[in-house]
Amino acid sequence: MIVNTEEILTRLQDALERDDFDAAIHMLEVLRGPDQAKLFAELDDEEQVELLPKLDLSDSADILEDLDDPEAAKLASSLPLETIARIVDEMEPDKAADLLGDLTPQQAQAVLSRLDDPEEVRPLMIHPDDSAGGLMTSEFLALRPLMTAQEAVEALRRWNPDSEDIYYLFVVDQEKKLCGVVNLRSLILAAPNTLVQELMDPDVISVRAGIDQEECARTMTHYDLAAIPVVDELGHLMGVITYDDIVDVLEDEATEDIYHLANVSNSDLDPESSTAEQIKGRLPWLYLNSLTSLFAAWVISNFEQVIAQAAVLALFQSVVAGQGGNTASQNVAMAVRALALGKISPRSFVRILVRQFFVGLLLGMSVGTVVAVGVYLWRGNLYLSLVLGLALVGNLSLGSLVGVLVPLGLQSFNIDPALASSVLVTAATDSMGFFIFLSLASHFLQYLH
Amino acid sequence: MIVNTEEILTRLQDALERDDFDAAIHMLEVLRGPDQAKLFAELDDEEQVELLPKLDLSDSADILEDLDDPEAAKLASSLPLETIARIVDEMEPDKAADLLGDLTPQQAQAVLSRLDDPEEVRPLMIHPDDSAGGLMTSEFLALRPLMTAQEAVEALRRWNPDSEDIYYLFVVDQEKKLCGVVNLRSLILAAPNTLVQELMDPDVISVRAGIDQEECARTMTHYDLAAIPVVDELGHLMGVITYDDIVDVLEDEATEDIYHLANVSNSDLDPESSTAEQIKGRLPWLYLNSLTSLFAAWVISNFEQVIAQAAVLALFQSVVAGQGGNTASQNVAMAVRALALGKISPRSFVRILVRQFFVGLLLGMSVGTVVAVGVYLWRGNLYLSLVLGLALVGNLSLGSLVGVLVPLGLQSFNIDPALASSVLVTAATDSMGFFIFLSLASHFLQYLH
Numbered sequence: 001m002i003v004n005t006e007e008i009l010t011r012l013q014d015a016l017e018r019d020d021f022d023a024a025i026h027m028l029e030v031l032r033g034p035d036q037a038k039l040f041a042e043l044d045d046e047e048q049v050e051l052l053p054k055l056d057l058s059d060s061a062d063i064l065e066d067l068d069d070p071e072a073a074k075l076a077s078s079l080p081l082e083t084i085a086r087i088v089d090e091m092e093p094d095k096a097a098d099l100l101g102d103l104t105p106q107q108a109q110a111v112l113s114r115l116d117d118p119e120e121v122r123p124l125m126i127h128p129d130d131s132a133g134g135l136m137t138s139e140f141l142a143l144r145p146l147m148t149a150q151e152a153v154e155a156l157r158r159w160n161p162d163s164e165d166i167y168y169l170f171v172v173d174q175e176k177k178l179c180g181v182v183n184l185r186s187l188i189l190a191a192p193n194t195l196v197q198e199l200m201d202p203d204v205i206s207v208r209a210g211i212d213q214e215e216c217a218r219t220m221t222h223y224d225l226a227a228i229p230v231v232d233e234l235g236h237l238m239g240v241i242t243y244d245d246i247v248d249v250l251e252d253e254a255t256e257d258i259y260h261l262a263n264v265s266n267s268d269l270d271p272e273s274s275t276a277e278q279i280k281g282r283l284p285w286l287y288l289n290s291l292t293s294l295f296a297a298w299v300i301s302n303f304e305q306v307i308a309q310a311a312v313l314a315l316f317q318s319v320v321a322g323q324g325g326n327t328a329s330q331n332v333a334m335a336v337r338a339l340a341l342g343k344i345s346p347r348s349f350v351r352i353l354v355r356q357f358f359v360g361l362l363l364g365m366s367v368g369t370v371v372a373v374g375v376y377l378w379r380g381n382l383y384l385s386l387v388l389g390l391a392l393v394g395n396l397s398l399g400s401l402v403g404v405l406v407p408l409g410l411q412s413f414n415i416d417p418a419l420a421s422s423v424l425v426t427a428a429t430d431s432m433g434f435f436i437f438l439s440l441a442s443h444f445l446q447y448l449h
Numbered sequence: 450m451i452v453n454t455e456e457i458l459t460r461l462q463d464a465l466e467r468d469d470f471d472a473a474i475h476m477l478e479v480l481r482g483p484d485q486a487k488l489f490a491e492l493d494d495e496e497q498v499e500l501l502p503k504l505d506l507s508d509s510a511d512i513l514e515d516l517d518d519p520e521a522a523k524l525a526s527s528l529p530l531e532t533i534a535r536i537v538d539e540m541e542p543d544k545a546a547d548l549l550g551d552l553t554p555q556q557a558q559a560v561l562s563r564l565d566d567p568e569e570v571r572p573l574m575i576h577p578d579d580s581a582g583g584l585m586t587s588e589f590l591a592l593r594p595l596m597t598a599q600e601a602v603e604a605l606r607r608w609n610p611d612s613e614d615i616y617y618l619f620v621v622d623q624e625k626k627l628c629g630v631v632n633l634r635s636l637i638l639a640a641p642n643t644l645v646q647e648l649m650d651p652d653v654i655s656v657r658a659g660i661d662q663e664e665c666a667r668t669m670t671h672y673d674l675a676a677i678p679v680v681d682e683l684g685h686l687m688g689v690i691t692y693d694d695i696v697d698v699l700e701d702e703a704t705e706d707i708y709h710l711a712n713v714s715n716s717d718l719d720p721e722s723s724t725a726e727q728i729k730g731r732l733p734w735l736y737l738n739s740l741t742s743l744f745a746a747w748v749i750s751n752f753e754q755v756i757a758q759a760a761v762l763a764l765f766q767s768v769v770a771g772q773g774g775n776t777a778s779q780n781v782a783m784a785v786r787a788l789a790l791g792k793i794s795p796r797s798f799v800r801i802l803v804r805q806f807f808v809g810l811l812l813g814m815s816v817g818t819v820v821a822v823g824v825y826l827w828r829g830n831l832y833l834s835l836v837l838g839l840a841l842v843g844n845l846s847l848g849s850l851v852g853v854l855v856p857l858g859l860q861s862f863n864i865d866p867a868l869a870s871s872v873l874v875t876a877a878t879d880s881m882g883f884f885i886f887l888s889l890a891s892h893f894l895q896y897l898h
Contacts, residue, residue: 226675
């Protein structure tokens, strides 16, 4: 169970208000790292800047590792360089590289030059944050095939990593190329003079440093790996990614998809984000949608005379457009998720399109019938009901088709299907819906009054 | 990198067509477990039923563990009971319990009675699939505090679990109550006669068997745990959950949220699901939306005379409704995700509502101004533009408010905010949008012709 930090927060803020830092530090120190970070994140900026340097270095490092990236960078850049450097020394190298990457190049350089072991961090900084190289830590222990189990244990004893959790040990040959993996259990159970090459599994799954973090996450989850080695083009072991980094990636990718589907372009936003950031992440999409909805208005304008003669059409045009949009959105969600989880393959595209057209047709007939009957009972006009029912059948069939065509199409051009699908699909179902309904209606205009 | 199974599939199907099972089995056997399952899932039902019993038992077990739950259950129930029992014997107990839970009670009972060790699986079947108890495996090694490191290693040697990956070892007292955790590294490095109680960390995080899988996943990700022990009300150790189960939970929960936001109620659906299942998971939502859109039509019907006099209103009413809906959906997505990730606390609700009203106001003014100017340039009617602009300001402010009020409100009644928010919010923004725009317009009717 996650510790409830709400009540501690009040007491912590009280202590800070009285400048009773000893009490504040004590309240934090009894908590576990992630809880410290959660509590710390709730404090005001000034309180954070004042408190962090007073904490134990390893606690400060844990907190900076666990804070959201922008927040950690903001906090770090408010501290004296010497203080940041001492804290960064205690951080896991991959997290340290992420933090330095979020500072200005000048600040990062200044901190790097003050680190105890800058070479543990510097090489990690060249990799983009969202690549396998950006996720990996350079802090790993590489065994050699001809070591004995006892020598491996000795190496493990001498090695003193910042993180205690080790899941597998990797083995490299003379050229430092990855050649095997040993799990800790088999090392424990081995006779002391067993060679590492007898313990290791040579069939080791690895990723290249340049691949995208999402692909890396998929590989680890597909093979249920708690850690994966990262190699360069020639197969040299460069680092290790552990499952906790991957969980963050999966969460981030899911958030990104959910946000993109809802037309929010910055997945760091939440309901408490600053007003300026929210406007920036949301307004462009609303403008884009305004454009497409004005196009839909233009479609309607071609039928202005029809509506003037039968204003009742204005009541139901949105039902047709909206239900087409809903059907399409269902398909977009399913397609985006199936693509993200690698559940559909390119060669099934045609089969999917055909199936979804028929699914849409059936949904359209079901919805069309019920709505037509309902509207007949309400308005008593058979022609109106018929036009509405037929338009729903048409728009739901096409909507369903468009709802898979657009995301699959975007994906095949390597465009993130979550990002653009919603706008395109809504534009299509709105315009098609208005057009189908109003042009059908204009044929039966004399019966609609 | 994940093995590309597409090309192997063609060869595999060829082999099966020629009834060349040896070749087919060989093609599968050279692959890793998850790849075998991926490839296997692509085969027709009859091919699966024919092939599975011919495979090595442990390969068959891996495949059944990795297939989607419904697919695994369908396959298993087509096999002879004796065959399923032999395969289930090789499965991890938590996966075996899941599989048996998806069979009919008669089938499950019949398989259980044929297992080598039914008591490893039976107790797991009483827990709901989506609780911590449903995720845990009963296959764990519990150490005792007064064991020496050497005795612990001996116990580890005698223990022969179906899964090789062990991340931590848990320690229980005489009453089998959980009292500590030992990581493998410290066991490797310990002197043989060190007591387990000296090696263990007594501050061990655990979850109760009854808690929801999502809360369990949050606890593990919050504390970066590769495994978490499950205890009963009295603290007795009952099982262990490993991170790979949690990754699945996180993926499932994200899929569920994405689907619910798009009004798809069955998150097992994908674009290739059977037509009947899709209709079942999608049609109820379309009916519900039809109802709300007919309510919106009724709102418009109160202004039918107004529209009859100024048909131009029918062009722009949907712009107001739609943009309010888009703004609200942005808020829903942010709120649902922030709630899922535990990023907002109940005490910030009022602050969020106030902020979101102002964000909506600003978005409304920005969108309203641009759309009003655009429509003025198009139609040349200042009053129309003004009414449209003001209606946009109103509907976007209210839409933004509703977009957080609804999910936060649902959450505080313990209703899944993703499930119902979309429908409620769209119903509100449509009806409000039409009402605001058309009632404003009716005041300026004489200027709108």
